[in-house]
Amino acid sequence: MKIFASSINTVDTMIKNMGTALPFSPATPAILGMDFAGTIEAIGTAVTGFSIGDDVYGCAGGLGDLQGTLAEYIAADFKLIARKPKNLSMKEAASLPLVGITAYEGLMRASVKKGQTVLVHGGTGGVGHLAVQIAKHLGATVYATAGGEQQMDIIESYGAKSINYKTEAVQDYVNKHTNGAGFDVVYDTVGGENILKSFAATALNGQVATTVSLCDLDLSTMHFKGLSLHVVFMLIPMLHNFKREQHGDILQHLTSLVEAGDLKPLLDVQQFTLEQVDEAYARLESKTAIGKVVVTH
Numbered sequence: 001m002k003i004f005a006s007s008i009n010t011v012d013t014m015i016k017n018m019g020t021a022l023p024f025s026p027a028t029p030a031i032l033g034m035d036f037a038g039t040i041e042a043i044g045t046a047v048t049g050f051s052i053g054d055d056v057y058g059c060a061g062g063l064g065d066l067q068g069t070l071a072e073y074i075a076a077d078f079k080l081i082a083r084k085p086k087n088l089s090m091k092e093a094a095s096l097p098l099v100g101i102t103a104y105e106g107l108m109r110a111s112v113k114k115g116q117t118v119l120v121h122g123g124t125g126g127v128g129h130l131a132v133q134i135a136k137h138l139g140a141t142v143y144a145t146a147g148g149e150q151q152m153d154i155i156e157s158y159g160a161k162s163i164n165y166k167t168e169a170v171q172d173y174v175n176k177h178t179n180g181a182g183f184d185v186v187y188d189t190v191g192g193e194n195i196l197k198s199f200a201a202t203a204l205n206g207q208v209a210t211t212v213s214l215c216d217l218d219l220s221t222m223h224f225k226g227l228s229l230h231v232v233f234m235l236i237p238m239l240h241n242f243k244r245e246q247h248g249d250i251l252q253h254l255t256s257l258v259e260a261g262d263l264k265p266l267l268d269v270q271q272f273t274l275e276q277v278d279e280a281y282a283r284l285e286s287k288t289a290i291g292k293v294v295v296t297h
Contacts, residue, residue, distance in 0.1 A: 001056065001076060003038040005094035006069040008284045008293040009126065011235070015063065016281060024063045024239050033070035033295075034062040037084055037093035047078045055084040058251060059097035064239050070277055072297060079244035080237070082251030085258035088265070095265045095292035099126040100254045101247055102234045106187050106209035107134055109230040114139025116184040117177070119201055123162065124151040126292050127189045127211055129266045132160050137262045140185070143177055151290060154266065170200045182206060182225075191215070202227055266291030273297075 012032060015025045026032075037057040040050055050056065058081030062068035067075065084093045106127075112118055118135045122128035123144025132155060135142045142160035146152045152162035163173045174182055182203030188195055191212020198208050199221040208222070209230040222229060237244040257263040268289040272280040274297045284293045 001038045001040045001042075001074060003036045003069055003072060003074055003297050004090035005037050005294055005296045006033045007035040007095045007098075008280050008295065009034060009098050010284070011098075012062065013281055013285050024235060026063055026065070026068070030062075031068035031071050032062050033068035034059045035094050035097045036060065036069035036074060036076075037090040038074070041073075044078075050078055050081075050083075055090070055093075056081045057084045057093040057097055058082065059101065059234075059238070059247065063235060066238060070274065070295065077244060078248070080247050082248050082255055085255045087259055091294050091296055092265050092267065095126075095267055095294050096130070096254060096258075097247075097251060098234065099292065100130050100263075101250050102127045102211055102232055103130040103134055103187075104250050104254065105234055106211070106230060106232045107131060107138065107185075109232070110185045110187070110207035110209045110228075112138050112140055112185050112207075116140045117203075118142050118185045118187065119163075119183040119198075120144040120160075120187045120189065121165075121194060121198060122146075122189040123155040123160065124266065124290055125189050128187075129154070129158070129291065130263065131187050131189065132158050133263050134257070135185075135187075136160060137257060143173075143183070154290070170197050174201050178203070185209070188212070193217075196221070199225065199227060268293050271296070 040052050040054045060076035060080045118140040120128050120131045123132050123146050132142050132144050136159050144155045144160050145163045145165040147166050155162040185207045186198040186202045188198040188210040191210055192215050205226045207228050211232050213231050237247050268291045272295045280293050280295050283289050
């Protein structure tokens with residue numbers, strides 16, 4: 001298919017910088033990039049549910065033996081893609097797949113439902129801004145952490161309550177928003193040592209989901225509070241050819257949410273072309289981007 005846009009994710013920068021030191025990196029030389037939005041120009045004989053000319057999006061390459069999306073064309077597994085939301089541009093759609101699937105999977109595994117309190121660490125990050133909106137859609141009362149006024153305003157625009165992690169201690173905002181009981185679900189998109197803050201903020205027998213758990217942690221708090229921990233590693237279907245159709249199903253659901261007006265991607269203000277990929281990677285690594293960094297082709 002013809003690719004019109006792709007986006008840069010943290011895992012892309014890890015592969016670029018660490019190369020084959022990561023077990024899931026492609027052999028070099030390689031075409032990187034995972035997310036894309038584009039148009040189908042040819043279809044294999046085993047493909048069902050799609051037609052030539054369909055606008056689609058997905059997370060379909062850039063690791064293992066899968067060709068990346070920082071290219072003009074890609075041969076993608078149809079199980080990993082879905083029809084692009086009609087009310088999004090190619091650029092907006094390209095920002096969604098990896099982070100959208102990750103946000104959705106974490107909330108589903110934590111069994112978020114109406115009436116619960118949900119805290120998202122990193123509420124304007126790639127995964128975080130979508131987790132906030134999806135949790136709202138599921139009927140939860142949502143809170144999210146951020147480190148500045150601009151980010152807090154974005155969180156509030158989603159109908160969630162913002163928390164400045166730089167000025168509010170965990171116990172203070174737990175007392176303020178949950179009367180000391182803790183949040184039913186905490187989605188930690190920051191990871192590392194921040195997971196300990198998530199344990200501290202979660203209610204007894206609560207649920208914690210995280211996207212970053214490559215670290216050594218003391219699980220004592222988790223044990224004494226009876227918490228459940230869900231580690232989200234959305235690359236598993238791509239790497240192991242394991243239940244890939246689940247990614248397509250989640251993307252179809254995200255398309256429905258977007259077209260219903262319940263989900264909107266947040267794009268960084270800086271724009272990049274395929275010839276500026278190095279600058280796009282640098283922008284994400286600078287940690288100054290707000291929202292997803294996207295590359296147009």
